[in-house]
Amino acid sequence: MFWIKQYLKMLLQNVLLPAVYFCFRHRPVRKGSVLFADGHHREMPFSMKRMYQAVEAQKDMYHTELFIEDFNQMSFVKTVGFLLRFMRSYATAEYVFICDYFLPAAACRKRRETTLVQLWHSCGLMKKIAFDAGQDIPKNYRGNMFGNYTWLTMSAPVCVPVHARALRMEQERIRATGICRTDYYFDPQWNQGCRERFFQEHPGARGKKIVLWAPTFRGNAAMPRLEGLSAVRRAAEKLGDSWYFLLKAHPHIDGREQVSNTQIPTEELLCVSDLLITDYSSVLFDYLIYEKPVLLFAPDLREYERERGFYIDYRSMPFPIVEKGEELPEAIPASIESAQERSGEIHEFRMKYTGACDGRAAERIMELAGMQGPDRHERRPR
Secondary structure, eight states: OHHHHHHHHHHIIIIIHHHHHHHHTTSOOEEEEEEEEESBOSSOOHHHHHHHHHHHTTTTTOEEEEEEOBGGGSOHHHHHHHHHHHHHHHTTEEEEEESSOOGGGGSSOOOTTOEEEEOOSOOSOOBOOHHHHSSSSOTTOOSOTTTTOSEEEOSSTTHHHHHHHHTTOOGGGEEOOOOGGGGGGGOHHHHHHHHHHHHHHOGGGTTSEEEEEOOOOEEOSSSEEOOSHHHHHHHHHHHOTTEEEEEOOOHHHHTTSOOOSOOSOGGGTTTTOSEEEESSOTHHHHHHTTTOOEEEEOTTHHHHHHHTOBSSOGGGSSSOEEOSGGGHHHHHHHHHHHHHHTHHHHHHHHHHHHTTOSSOHHHHHHHHTTOSSTTTTOOOOO
16 A cells, blocks of 8 residues: 555656646746745744745735645545646746745746745754755655755855755755744744733743753654653753743654643744753754753764764754753753853854844845846846
8 A cells, every 4th residue: 555655646746747737837927926835734834924924015016825735634635636736826826935845846847937935944054954864855756856946045154055965956046045934033023922922821931930842853754753751851840840841842743642731833932931952953043043042952862963964063062962861950050051151152153054044034035036126037047
C-alpha cells in the first residue's frame, strides 16, 4: 500500500499537475492576482500573515486567492481536487507567495510572467536543511523543488550563501529583506495584544518569572519524538511557585500526544516570556529580536551534531548550554542573570543573523516583487 501511494503521488506531481498547468497557461496573466499557498496548515501560517495583510491593504490593486490546507489531514481525493484548483489558478497568477516547501509550485516550469516568492519560515542559521541535510528531500523526488522561485527572502545577508548551497539556488535570487512575520515583533500594539491575551488565559502567571520551553522535534513528521520533557517538568517542580513554565511542543508532537500546556501560538508567547529554553529550533532567532535571555537545553547534542549537523558552531553562541537535565534547576535562574553581562554579545549575534528584520520586511518584499509604484513590472531574474 505504501508504494502504491508513493507511485500515485509521483504520477500526480509529474504528470497530472503539469498537464493541468499547461492547459491553462496559454491564457493571459490575470493582472493583480495574488495566490497564498501552503500545504502544512489548516489556517494561514504565521509566516505569511503579515504579507497577506500588506497585500490586502491595497485591494484597489490586488485580489487574493487562498490555497491553505494541511495535506496530512486530507483524503487523497480531496487533496487531488485542491491541487487541481491550485494549478489552474497558478497558471495565470501574477504573484504567488509560499512560506515552506510546497511541491505543487515545482510541478513544472512556471511562466516568466508569474512572480513566485518564498517567504521562508525561519530566521537565522541553525541545523542543516534541504540538500545539506539529506533528510528533508524525499529520496524518490525527481525535479527541481526550488527552481521556480523568483525570490527567496532571508533574515540577514549571512544566510544567503548558505541557503543558496542548501537549496541549490543562484544567490542573485535570494535577498536579505528580513522575514515578513518578524514585522509583528516591532509592533507595540501587537505586542500589547499578546500580553493582554496571555494574562487573560494564564492569570496565575502574573508576578512570576515566565519560562517558555519551545524545542524542535527529532525524527521526521511521520514519526516525531521529543527530548527533554521529563527534565523540564522536574525543573519546574523544583523551582517552585515563583516561576511559571510554558511547555510549547512542535505541532507534529502535539498531533500525537498533547504536551503543550497553552493553546496560544508560540510567536505570541515570545514577548511575555522572561526566558526561552530551546534546543535546535529556529524560534531562537525570532526570540532574539527581543534580546532577552536564552538557555539552550540539548540533552542529545552530540548525537544531533553527528546525525544532522549545524551551520554554526553551536557551542560558541552567547547563551549557556545544558546537556544534563539535572543541571536545569540551577541553570535557569543563572541564565537570566548572565544575560545582562553578555548583552553586547547577544546584540551582536542578533544583528548578524536577523539584522535585516526591522519591522519593514513586508514593505521591502512587495518592492522586491515589483508590487508597488508605477514600475512594478520591472525585469525579474529567470
